Amino acid sequence: MPKFNPAVETLAAPPIPTVFAWGRSYDGRSGPMIDLSQAVPGYPAHPQMLRLLGDYAANSAYTGYGPIEGDTRLRQVYGAHVASVYGASLDAKNVHITSGCNQAFVCAAIALAGAGDTVLMSNPYYFNQETTLGMLGIKVRLAACDPENGFLPDVAMLEEAITPDVRALALVSPNNPTGAVYSPELLSGIFDLCRARGIWLMLDETYRDFLPEAGVRPHRLFEKPDWQQTLISLYSFSKSFCIPGHRLGAITAGPAVVEQVAKVMDNVQICPPRSAQAAVADALPLLTEWREQNRLEIARRASALKETLEGLSGWSIGAVGAYFAFVRHPFADRTSSDVAEGLAKEAGILCLPGSYFGPGQERYLRFAFANANSETIRLLRDRVQRFGDAS
Structure with missing residues (x-):
């Protein structure tokens, strides 16, 4: 069989489909899936x-x-x-x-x-x-x-x-x-x-x-x-x-x-x-004014995430800003992929493992909070807490 370019063949598979595959195994026990994986606008385009x-x-x-x-x-x-x-x-x-x-x-x-x-x-x-x-x-x-x-x-x-x-x-x-x-x-x-x-x-x-x-x-x-x-x-x-x-x-x-x-x-x-x-x-x-209103909405979602995770045992936000938060998880003996997979399958939360973003990031998860409105973001607290208690 002819060979592939090793610079391509040795790359890992695209990460987003892998995370979506985890989500397909979720049985809905905690409610609808909360998708904080791929960075997509959490509201529609202007008419x-x-x-x-x-x-x-x-x-x-x-x-x-x-x-x-x-x-x-x-x-x-x-x-x-x-x-x-x-x-x-x-x-x-x-x-x-x-x-x-x-x-x-x-x-x-x-x-x-x-x-x-x-x-x-x-x-x-x-x-x-x-x-x-x-x-x-x-x-x-x-x-x-x-x-x-x-x-x-x-x-x-x-x-x-x-x-x-x-x-x-x-x-x-x-x-x-x-x-x-x-x-x-x-x-x-x-x-x-x-x-x-x-x-x-x-x-x-x-x-x-x-x-x-x-x-x-x-x-x-x-x-x-x-x-x-x-x-x-x-x-x-x-x-x-x-x-x-x-x-x-x-x-x-x-x-x-x-x-x-x-x-x-x-x-x-x-x-x-x-x-x-x-x-x-x-x-x-x-659409200048519409874009400004969206900026304010994303800021509200960032505040909602900070409030939601504040004081949650073992969890903390390493950084948060426009669209993303890098969240530290409490499971020192688990890889970030293992934690992200568990959150997807057991808690209905899609997020990306820190390991996807470089060596030494195993204690972190990327939450693309802009994908979800503030009401949905506040649902995270109970789900994350129950996931931690069960792990």
Whole structure:
């Protein structure tokens, strides 16, 4: 039999289907399943968004190929949007549209590093980014984030981990899996380190629309001198517009990066989905207030989770923020996979094991609390307590 690529064959199976399989064994004894596994919006898309998607999907103008970098109108609208968010001088030339943020990461990684090069990541990390690098033959070096410091990266530890073969540092803020929000000051220090060491900073900002405070710039990196030689920002429209199935993301970077990414994109997908681009170009200015109300709703869900787990014997929150909480469980003699599987099958709670996000995370579980409303989140306390008593 012909052989498979060992860089792919040796990877574990995709984690989300594994967790869903655990859930199928749940007998309903505690009530309906509470799904805190995959990060999906826990409320529907706005009716106007759905109408726009339908109208443009039925328009023959969007059935053909479009520009590799993305349709001009969305690049212009999103460029102006990003400029307003960060108070910086940005426009269409700084934008490359992709089919989701995962693809944005794939394209950027290929543009920056080759087989045998190294990308530095935090531990814990977002598993799809780590496996992407593995499939590409790019080495991964990890810098641990201290749970005692809310899983925030430490600039000194990052500096120590940067060796001559490191081409880029990949970070996610607000973080997946922990939810931790990196302050503008922390990101500034990390950027300065990357610039001084001559490596790229790939910053995944998929969850920036759900920061705890309104009107606060996530960072001021786009104001840094020569930022285009260091920073590559990644984004997804999936969460804020509730359209993950339409696969639409974006890269914000210097024109030189956009040019290199286009070479990759031409071979990966040729162009991003066109009707979704047209719909989002309309929706960005139209649904501003709706997105703000969703941000407030996610904040309420975060508060509900903190209240629900407070004082629960042996359980604690290591970090919590936009969309996620990294929850420490009390079972020192059990793996995180064993605990997550037990919660799914016995308590009707779907969550992800900490081990999916890096070595040394066995005492943690990722709760994607944004999936459930506050009333549902409050049901967790009794279920978690009874699971602990029975274990």
